[in-house]
Every structure is written in C-alpha cells, then in structure tokens.
Amino acid sequence: MRPEPVLAISGLVVHHGGVRALESIDITANSGEIVVLLGANGAGKSTLIETIIGLNVPRSGSIRFHGEEISGMAPDTIVRRGVAVVPEGRGVFSSMTVRDNLLLGAVPGDERSHRLASILRRFPVLSERSSQLAGTLSGGEARILVVARALMSNPGLILLDEPSIGLAPQILRSLFDLVVSLAEEGFTILMAEQNAYQALRIAHRGYVLERGRVVHRGSAADLRDDPRIAEAYLGASR
C-alpha cells in the first residue's frame, strides 16, 4: 500500500474577483520530495501557494495535508498544523530583530528556546546577527532568515514562493543547496519558481501551469527532456 502523500490537492478551483485563477488543479507532494511549480508570470503559481496557506478560499476542490482537509482554515491554523511558507520577496519583519523574527514561527512555548538554539546553531550567520534588526540584513541573509523561521515549527511541508527572485547566482545556489539538504532530512518542499532550469536541477517532480491549469507534469528529468518545456521555459534560463 502506497503511503499517503503529505500534500494532496484535487479538483481545486479558485476565483479572483469573478475570474477563474485556478482550474481543476491536481497536485501531490510526498514525504522528502522537492516538487516544483513552473510557469510564467500570472500562470497561477503564487495563487496556488496562497490558497494552500489559507489566504484564498477555493470555490471547489480539496487540499489535504497528511490526510486532513485544510482548505478554509485560517492561515495561522494551517501553519500550526505543520505547513510553513517562505513568501516571495524579503518576507522579514524589518523593524524587528533577527531573534524576534525567528520567535514568530509557530512553535509551542515550552519548545521555543530549544528550537531557537537549534536553529541558531544551524545558521551561524543568524546567530551572529540575532540582535540586529532584520531590515539591515542582505537579500540572501533575509531569505535564510525566512527559511529558518519556517523551520522553527518543524513543518511537515515547506512552501517556497519564487525563492530565486532578487538573489545573486551564488546566493541562489547556496539557497537551493539548503533546499536539497532539507529534503534529504525528510522535509517536503513545494516550490513555485520561474527559473525552471535551476529548479528542475534540484527537484524530484514538477508541474507546469499555464493560465491556472496544469498543462504538463512529470519527473524533473522528463520535464527537462521535454522539447515543449525546453522551448517554453528552459531556453532563456539555462
């Protein structure tokens, strides 16, 4: 018997102001997998991430996390259930210290100091800057802080929304190396990304979205070798 997917989305339909933003989306992510959502701007990748985290209410369909229906739940409830998100952009609270940013991550009070110590050990750059305002961090450090905040709750699923935007190639490589090591530790990753070449290099599977629909799906290797994908998404970013 196959184990239940960590995330199972089926028949998901989302409307934005009367316009259909997502249509009949079926997506799964299994434990320890890196699953990438590819597509151009406006394809629906970020809308899908926002819907999983509870910022959009679906018109129909279901979103199951470890078998539990989470669509319609408030964002903080979904985060407490074990879904963490690394949003597009800096995503840090600039006027708060690095330490306070980390402590915002959903984690029970009695485990907070233990988790904080463990995260600061893992990310020495954050440990060195723990009393510094997050607004003073570089783009790469800010992205690491947001990933670290997501890890504070020891999540079952990490959603990354366009992690490559605004990052220098070297920093992006370190970030993707971090994503790979997280998957190797058993974290499940669903990543929306425009940089298809880089994303398919580290992903296990992928889905290609166009105008709110899944138009291609398959293993990362299959998608890389698909001439239609190569022509539409890999040419410019390779």
Add this chain to the structure above:
Amino acid sequence: MTTLIAQLVNGVSLGSVYILLVTGFNLVLLVARVVHISYPHTVVLSMYAAWYGMSLADNSITAGVLAAVFTGILVNAVMAPIFARFSHRGVQADINSTMVVSLAIGLAIVELLSHGFNNGFPVSFSGFFRAGGTTFGTDVLHLSVAHLLALILSVGLTASLFFLLYRSAWGRRARAVAEDALGAAIAGVPVALTQRYSFLIGGTLAGVSAIILAALLGFASSTLADLVAIKALAVSIIAGLGHLVGGIAIALALGILEALAQGYLGGTWANAVALVVLLVVLLLRPKGLFGSRL
C-alpha cells in the same frame, strides 16, 4: 510666575490624559488598522459609567473605577469583531470602511449619552472626583491628587504597554501584525486574536483615561466626547498616524500648550490650539512631525 507654574502643572496633567488617549488610539490603529474615531467616545462613555457606578454605590471610588475600566474594555471588546468583519482575507481591515463604522458608533454613543443619562444633562462627579482630591504644595506650586494620579497612571501604563510590546510574545506578534498583517498571518501569527487583544488593551487605557479625566474635570457631558475625539485625532495626525512615541511627545506638548493658552489667553482659545497646530503641521509636514506609520 504663579500662573505659569500652575498652568504647567495643569498642562502636564492634561498631557498625561492625552498620552493615554492617543496611545490607545494608535495601538488599535497600528495593530488592527482601524482609525478608531469613536475611541474617545468610549472614554466619555466610561466616565458616565463611573458616574453611574458611583451613584449606585454611595459615591464609592472603587465602584467608579471598576465601572469605568469595565466599560472601556467591554465596549472595545464588542467593537473588535464588528471591525473584523470589514477585513481583507480575514487579516487586514479596510481602513476606510472601519473609519465610517467607527464614526457611526461614535454618533450612537453621543446619542446614548445625550438621552440615556441624567435626562441629557451633563453629569457632575462628587467627593474625590469633584475636587480632584486633596490639594497640597507651596505658595507657588499647588498640586492635587488628581494631578499626581494623571502623571503616575499615564507614565506607569505607557511604560507597561511598551514593556508588553517589546518583552512579551503578544507584543512580538503585535509588532509583526503592525508591520505586515498578511506576512504575519503566513508566519503563523494568529492575527485576529492579536488584534482583539489590542482592542482589550485599548479599552483598559480608555477606562483609566476616563477616571483621570473625571478627576481633573469633575464632570462629563455628551459634547465632551466630540471635543476629546478632535483632540485625540489632532495629536495623532500632528505626530504622524500610528507613531506611538511621537504621539506621546505631541500629547504632552499639546497638553502644556493648551494649559498655557488657557492661563494667558482664556478658555475658548485653549481648544483652538490643537486645531491651529494641526493646520500648520498639515501644511508643512502632511505625514506628521514624526512620520506616519501607515
């Protein structure tokens, strides 16, 4: 010289009330994104509750204090879910809608005060609240218990609020919501709950402001609500909407300016001071002296 010192003492006391008023107003504005125009009206409603509580309990100060603080908290607790209905994605209030709703609630409170208490006449406090407590001092400096109470409560409560904001889990969440409510929600912050707590804390500050105002003025009237609302809004705009520290500085400065105007120009001019300063600041620095936090 005697007039100057007396008016400075009055100014600091008045400024202390403005500090609590504008801090409560700004807290709700920052965390819940509600321009709570009726917040000062809840202060005056709490003054009426204090008067009513005292009239039922043989002029007991304890009854008055409890009635005022309870009313401040209750009214704000009831309002919080009403404002929450006008929020985007359940986390970010629509600032225009909530301002109109708050304005309507303020009008309703004024109507209630005009017709529901003491046949519409202003209410006068007795005992401690009438005289402002024992007066003491020297030939030059006269202080009443009310003056000291205003200063101590204002400093104590404002310091406690800042301690809460910078040293507690709620404060951390409130600061995150104030900076980016949507970002806070996806970081796992219970935004709606955090915003409701800001209303409860704002309600407590409203209740305490009511007690200090009752002790300083000795009366309450329905027209006082609009006057206090104008002052609170003026202080907040002069400082920069939502700027907590700026609000405190301007509240104190305006209290002293008004008291000096009262001492040297007469009572009618004192109320115009806030509006004149507001006009000048809006012309020179439209986002306030300290900058808006919205």
